[in-house]
Amino acid sequence: MNWMLLIPIFWAGTQDPGLEYLAPEDSSGTSRAVVVRHSALAHTAQILPLDEQGTIVGRGDGERQIHRVMEGLALALREAGSDLDRAVRIHVYAARPEMVEAARNAFSRRWTGPAKPAATFVVGALAHPEALVAMDAVAAAPATPSVRRARAAGLAGAPGSSHVAILPAGPAVFVSGQAAAGELGAATRKTLQGLRETLAEFGMKDEHVVQLKAFLKPMSDVAIVEKEIAGFFGERNRPPVVLVEWTLDQPIEIELVAQGTPSEGGPEGLRFLTPSGVKPSAVYSRLARVDRGNLIFLSGVYGTGEPQGQVRGAFAALKETVEKAGSDFRHLVKATYYVSDGPTTDQLGKVRLEVYDPARPPAASKAGVRGIGVPGKTLTIDMIAVTGP
Secondary structure: OOHHHHOOOOOOOOOOOOEEEEOOEOOOOEOOEEEEOOOEEEEEOOEOOEOOOOOEOOOOOHHHHHHHHHHHHHHHHHHOOOOHHHEEEEEEEEOOOHHHHHHHHHHHHHOOOOOOOEEEEEEOOOOOOOOOEEEEEEEEEOOOOOOEEEOOOOOOOOOOOOOEEEEOOOOEEEEEEEOOOOOHHHHHHHHHHHHHHHHHHOOOOHHHEEEEEEEEOOHHHHHHHHHHHHHHHOOOOOOOEEEEEOOOOOOEEEEEEEEOOOOOOOOOOEEEEOOOOOOOOOOOEOEEEEOOOOEEEEOOEOOOOOHHHHHHHHHHHHHHHHHHOOOOHHHEEEEEEEEOOHHHHHHHHHHHHHHOOOOOOOEEEEEEOOEOOOOOOOEEEEEEEEOOO
């Protein structure tokens, strides 16, 4: 049976005129980048291959699990008035490297028309020990004046959790990963409080948060993180959450996407902000705020060869794509660097000093991971940019 044929399809046969797909590839079902013109954006939680009761679907069967996850994405997006045909980016988290190719094959069967999302692939342990794959998605959605969170029927989730939230068109804020010391529970709690204080300094509150992404270890203790997030946000719907295993020293780092509150803005529509009492960095901004311009979601880019070649090659690929999309390195908004070895991490630090304007580097998180699903490669760069003035 072809499980992909069972995935619900909404908005079938249509292409959103506000979306532009750069270099779509039939072989992978993905585009090199997707340009979004003034649209609200639905952000899902990380979807695992679970039924409504939280039981694993397709135990040991990668194809069935991919089907269930994509079905779950469609259900979540439907609650936001959207669907997979309007997806602009998919993140795939695979427990085994071979699941990356299986996901690419599934995408090529699902997205057969010109509308294909950008995609990034990461390998590591997942939040359920029997899950082989998990995904989250960003998709164009109908307009809404404020952040709207929702749960989807047919998906697992604790009371108060959200499967999807809509970022309204307009000001958007991307906050770099923050971390705090201590054991996992205390570190999670302190990090969330630090993020709340950062938002408050720039006029935002908890209700402006659209999505949290937590990088943590060990994934076997994920329940501790989930409990802390639930307690922090209380009884009302908390934002969708994505959980990624990492290999770095801190037990957890958390980044977020939020709706920006109205402000005068800057002449270019993009500002790089630093909270009071925090030393600015030449390679990443603490916050990036987009007031105007078209967001650009890029697929993960790669280089080849030894660590320095991989890093330089990835940035060369990034430069080529953002320029074709109508942007440049001064208009990079949010980066996540997935890196799987020490030498590549070292080179990444050096090359970023060369390629970024130190006054306006993107907000960023650097995540040490087990792998990126491509043999011989140790770095992929997951980037959001904005078109220039």
